[in-house]
Amino acid sequence: MAGPAPDTTAEETPLISSRFLYRLTTIVAFVAAMTLAVSVGGRWFGERIALAGHTDSTEEFLIQIGQDKLGLPANMIRFRDQRRNGVAERVDIYFTWPERQGYSSALRARFDDVAQSSNLIFLQISQSTMSRDMSGRLEPIYSKLFDGDPQPGKFGLTLHRLRPDSGYGNELILSAQRPDSPDYVVRCLLPGAGEKPTSGDCQRDIHIGQDLTVLYRFSSVLLKDWQHIDAAVRLFVENRLAK
Numbered sequence: 163m164a165g166p167a168p169d170t171t172a173e174e175t176p177l178i179s180s181r182f183l184y185r186l187t188t189i190v191a192f193v194a195a196m197t198l199a200v201s202v203g204g205r206w207f208g209e210r211i212a213l214a215g216h217t218d219s220t221e222e223f224l225i226q227i228g229q230d231k232l233g234l235p236a237n238m239i240r241f242r243d244q245r246r247n248g249v250a251e252r253v254d255i256y257f258t259w260p261e262r263q264g265y266s267s268a269l270r271a272r273f274d275d276v277a278q279s280s281n282l283i284f285l286q287i288s289q290s291t292m293s294r295d296m297s298g299r300l301e302p303i304y305s306k307l308f309d310g311d312p313q314p315g316k317f318g319l320t321l322h323r324l325r326p327d328s329g330y331g332n333e334l335i336l337s338a339q340r341p342d343s344p345d346y347v348v349r350c351l352l353p354g355a356g357e358k359p360t361s362g363d364c365q366r367d368i369h370i371g372q373d374l375t376v377l378y379r380f381s382s383v384l385l386k387d388w389q390h391i392d393a394a395v396r397l398f399v400e401n402r403l404a405k
Contacts, residue, residue, distance in 0.1 A: 215240075215241065215242055216237070216265040216270075216273055216274075217236050217237055217242075217245070217265065218237050218265055218266045218267055219235075219236040219237055220235045220236065220237055220264070221235070221236045221245075222234065222235050222236070223235075223236065223239070223245055223246060223247050224247050224248075224404065225244075225246075225247065225248070225249075225250050225253050226248065226249045226250070227249075227250055227251070227252065227253065227287060227288060227289055227374060228289035228290070228372070228373040228374065229371075229372040229373045230371040230372050230373060230374050230403060230404075231403070231404035232253070232287065232399070232402045232403060232404065233402055233404055234253065234255065234402055235264055236264075237264035237265040237266065238255050238256065238257055238264035238265075239253060239254065239255060240254040240255065240256050240284075241254055251288060251289070252286060252287060252288035252289075253286075253287050254284070254285070254286050254287075255284070255285035255286075255287065256273070256282050256283065256284050256285070257282070257283055257398075258272050258281055258282060258283075259281050259282065259283050259380070259384060259387070259391065259394075260387070260390070262283075262394060262398065276361075279361035279381075280359060280360075280361050280381035280383050280384070281381075281384075282361055282380075282381075283378060283379075283380050283391065283394075283395065284361070284362055284378065284379045284380070285376055285377070285378045285379075285395065285398075285399075286376070286377045286378075286379075287374055287375070287376050287377075287399065288374070288375055288377075289373055289374065289375070290369060290373050290374060290375045291375070292375070295367050295368050295369045295375065296347045296348070296349070296366050296367045296368070297344035297345055297346065297347050297368070298344065299347070300335075300337060300344075300345055300347045304322070304324075304335050304347070307324050307325050307328040307330070308322045308323065308324065308325070308335070309323045309324055309325040309326070309328075310323055315336055316385065316386070317385055317386050317388060318338050319336040319337065319338050319346075319385070319388070320336065320337050320338065321334055321335075321336055322334065322335040322336070322337065330349070331351070332351055333349050333350065333351050334349070334350055334351075334352060335347060335348075335349055336348050336349075336350055336364075336385070338388070346366075346388065346389075346392060347366065348364050348365065348366040348388065349364070349365055349366070350363055350364040350365075350382050350385070351363045351364075351382075352382055353382065359381050359382045359383050360381065361379075361380075361381050362379035362380065362381065363381060363382050364379065364380050364381070364382050364384075364385065365377060365378065365379045365380075366378060366392070368392075368395070368396060370396060370399045370400060370403075371399070371400075371403050374399070376395060376396075376399055378391075378395050
């Protein structure tokens with residue numbers, strides 16, 4: 163009498179089931195996708211950190227401030243939320259001196275390294291709120307606040323100290339007469355002995371266009387270039403005005 167047929171179930175069952183293979187494939191695909199996402203996302207995030215709010219894009223935005231419109235490249239606009247077309251209360255600009263270039267990877271150190279920031283010019287362009295710019299305020303306002311006689315300064319400038327109760331702290335007024343133009347006037351907080359100048363310890367404002375005030379700041383180490391800086395700032399804004 164023949165014995166029972168051998169049980170071949172164990173032999174016929176595959177060592178790795180199709181369900182296990184499917185789950186394993188799914189897990190591997192998921193891990194691969196996550197790895198790719200982390201890689202791409204990490205690279206994107208790293209680039210954003212490296213840029214620190216800067217952009218090397220030269221896309222131009224048309225920005226209207228008051229009655230004036232300006233065409234400005236993205237890499238010269240300091241703040242990300244200002245890089246857009248349309249109406250704005252103000253726009254902040256920066257560029258290198260003396261090249262007058264916006265942010266780029268080649269010039270990154272000039273924008274990121276505090277030790278090199280004295281070679282940047284900062285502009286704030288807004289609608290005029292005063293009828294006179296800084297040159298126009300010299301005689302009717304600033305001269306009433308002078309403390310003592312003017313003193314000869316460097317680079318053809320005259321130094322005026324301000325009264326302690328003037329509200330300007332330790333700032334000084336520097337001025338210079340110019341042929342066929344109003345006097346040049348700039349306010350500076352000059353560094354004392356052992357102190358280092360900052361990237362914006364001098365400031366001046368001028369009127370440009372129909373209704374714009376351009377307040378620009380620069381380091382006192384650039385005072386030797388005051389004539390060239392003033393002309394360059396004016397030319398930059400005038401050339402960016404929409405016709």
